[in-house]
Amino acid sequence: MKLEALPWLILFLPLLAAGIITLFTLRNKAVSAALSIGAIVTGFVLTLIFIKVNGFAGSETALNWLSIGNLNVDFGLKLDALSLMMLLIVTGVGSAIHIYSYGYMHEDPAFSRFFACLSLFTFSMLGIVLSNSFLQMFIFWELVGVSSYLLIGFWFEKASAADACKKAFLTNRIGDFGFMLGILMIFTVAGSLNFSSIKDQLVANPTLLGGTATLAGLLIFCGGMGKSAQFPLHVWLPDAMEGPTPVSALIHAATMVAAGVYMLCRVFFIFTPDALTAISWIGGFTALLAALIAVQQNDIKRILAYSTLSQLGYMVMGVGLAAPEAGMFHLTTHAFFKALLFLGAGSLIHAMHHEQDIWKMGALRKKMPVTYWTFMVGTLALAGVWPLSGFFSKDAILAAAHHHSLPLFILAVGVAGLTTFYMFRLVFVTFFGEAKSHDVDHAHESPGVMVWPLRILAVLSIIAGVIGIEGLFSEALKPGGEHPHGVLAQLIYPFQHAPVAACSGLAAFAVGLFAAWKLYANAKSDPLPAKLGGLSRAMANRFYFDELYEATVIRLHDLISTISDWIDRWIVEGFCLGLVRGGTDLTGRALRLAQTGNLQTYAFLFVLGVAVLLWFVLGK
């Protein structure tokens, strides 16, 4: 292993940048941006160099961070194909988003703070990627939670943003609660927190975790449910769109929500078949639920948010179907095209003076050609059109579903159709038809610093399916499995390997596109509410999950805390007064037990004297 210091540098550069910005350069926009962008771009370049020199060979370095009894926590870096690929994605996509932010946030008074938070976020995310133990992952898991809190609540003076960041943090914390318990359970049995060590023990003794294996696995999955916004902890993600758009792109496309899926792949060895079945169904259900909700949203960022949720459901389902390599593959391609779509949406919003309602846009195709074309690429990739990247990764998951579970396969194909439908609804309404407000007339293409990241991401969205990413993940997660080599072989592989899945996916695309064209090609308002009635209202209102939680979980906690407060005020404090009344009697008895010398009497009188004195002076 050469250049061992590089991964440490890659990890800590963003933290350094965040620290320097916070302490010294808050007043200097240019330096702050340079530091933050420089840190992540350097990280990307260093990652490339490291891979160039060492390839994707696995290695692990660690320093002892904490050691008490048998609790040994290392601060280590685990480098293998999985973490190195993820490192490339995070630093690569992250770099594009950092650069884009320079243009998008230029007018914001808190520009430097924004970049400090971005760098802190990058550091936390890289920490998750490089972790070699459960506790280290939990540590960075929490740090991602807090940096997303800071970014979502970046415009904290807006009440909705302040509420959204709080909601995101708390929902994530519920997942972390399960994660922590799972870690405790595994540690008690395995006596170690290190991934490799636990994996070796499990290989040597598959029944190591005994009857609690499924439970432990599901508790660990809770953490992923929080970060990757799986049902029933999905409610925070759409609200998190309150953050600035680059934040949405970073958090909700490339990094934070991907952390859950990444974690599932990293600790895939602990999941029992039962746990995997549960995971696959939760993933599948989330994919369907979110796709249905996306159909009736009108805010461009919310549509993309629900689309992210739905795609995350796909990835989680892929992992649950014992195909983590497919999940990671989809994560990678999704990172490219979803970042592209979010940044494209940001470009639209920027041009429309922060208007986010798609029914106030329209006809933007001519005004913003680069945004339009790149957005179209992202949409096609997301919809899974051959030969764009989304087709291959989605097909890998469809193939796994086809192989393991027919109901999930049907569900997945249905969701693929819905995906095409809601994405083309978005495209037709915003880019085609007539202008639906005056803002459209003044709209113009965004500056170069914003459109160049779009172009780069568009290229990646097109080619990412056939440049060997799938093979890399297969080797990392399922050594010995077959996978195609060469661009041409990869292009046709899905049709040879699982023709049913590939053709079903394309058919779903065709149906979705046709339906969207029929309904929205020249629509001035949404025809669906009239056709679907109550169902449409339920979709638009997110199936009332927020209201449900409000009425149950939140009310319950509120009730308990009201009761506790009442008891505290009237009974426990009252108890104090009772003590005083019976105080002489009580302390008198206590004194008798210690009636041995002068010392005690002295101390007692001293203390009592002070109390009585104060009662006389102040109590009246």
Next chain:
Amino acid sequence: MISMTTLTLIFALPLLAAIVLAFVPRNLGFVMRAGAVGVTFVTMLLGILMFWQFNGAAVDANGYKFVSTIPWLGAESLGIACKFGVDGLNVGLVLMGAIVAFAAACCSFEIKTREKEFYILLLTMTGGILGAFMSTDLFFFYFFHELALVPTFIMIGVWGRGERKNFATFQITIYLSIGALLALIGLIALYLQLPVDARTFDIPTLTKYFTEHTIAHSAQMLIFPLLLLGFGILVSLWPFHSWAALGYGSAPSATAMLHAGVLKKFGLYGLIRIAIPFCPEVAQSHLQLIAWLALGNVLYVGWVAMKQKNLNLLIGNSSVAHMGMIFLGIASLNLIGVTGAVVIMIAHGFLAALTFGLSGYIYNQTGTLEMSELGGLAKKLRFIGVAFVMAAMAGCGLPGFLNFVGEATVFFGAWQVPALRTVTVLAVWGALIIGAVYMLRAVRAALHGPISDKWVNLSDANLWRKLPYAILIVSLLVFGFFPKLITEKIKPVTEQIVNMATVKPATPASSETVVMVESK
């Protein structure tokens, strides 16, 4: 090189300064302020130096370092000697106390009336606390605690704020006096367990004696509950907690910082140092009780904190809730858990001082801490806002801050005791969820959201006023990033204490307690 006299100076300097201030004319307010800040600054430097120089080498046979004696204080006939020393258990607490004392002195600029008396009391309190933690003599351990405790009552009574100030003073005085009294009775009963000619208050000698001679079970049954109750009241163990939130809410910032941060740890220190190792059998049969009471702190008081409308009451309740985590660590009675408990003691000291200091700043700017009145303050108070968010995050156990190290360690320690699993699950819920709910509520209500017109003229802390908060945050971060700086010092002592407390399991129920000692 720190000599033995410098250790004595750490607590003696503030006390001497208090005496000197008594002779300074009262119109020289500046001298009072500068004197208090300067003396606590020197104390803090000495504390840091002491901590830096403390390592495994050159400790005496009992594990103490820098042992020093003031020969003319004490009473030989009673076995009282004024002796001081630090080992792994109190070295961190003394460091924390010295840092918090400096921060508290810096935050005392808010005091505008009767400055002379205030600073004399503040310095007395500082010297008392540090002396109590450094004493290796049971008598002075208690004496110095009382020396620090009495000024607390007076400061709340005279310089306190809020409508319920008088009731708060009354309540805290009654509770803490009774708690201290019960502990005193327990300590004297413990002293009486020694044969007449061997009676001593010397803690190392006592430790050695009680390792070799077990106290009769009947005597343990008397002593341990007294100490638990007495020390427990001093630490606001549920259900004896109602004095704390209101008391801190009504206290001037510096008093709340010193009491909640430092002085309160006296009871926990006593439990760990004395009650549990000296009464091992009865202590083990009480572990379940302690754990459930601890849950009362973590969960119940956490819920109460969720409901508070006043920022200071919320912080006060959260401070009480954190005590539960320490009790849970103690109840696990294994190396991991008890070490974690000591880590939280130190972490909470910094944190409590930080939160009360910040709320004090806000109060001085706005004149209110009712959260419905506040809102959007982060817009005007940039630094205070950032520091408060950091404090809130440390309070809900965010990694990077020392509090996380302590809480996670306590979880791991408690989970190893099968009998405590249920309590631990609920405590994790309390720490991760409920803690986050009320902390973020405070941030949302006070700092986020639109700012009211009446607060547009607030001014952020200047460089000088930032200093105490910065020092506290840096302390939390440094130890949070490099926890071994602290845990490596604590470990040998907690290991010894745990061995002493678990070497002879008395009842089958408590034999489940697993002591994890690894030779690694």
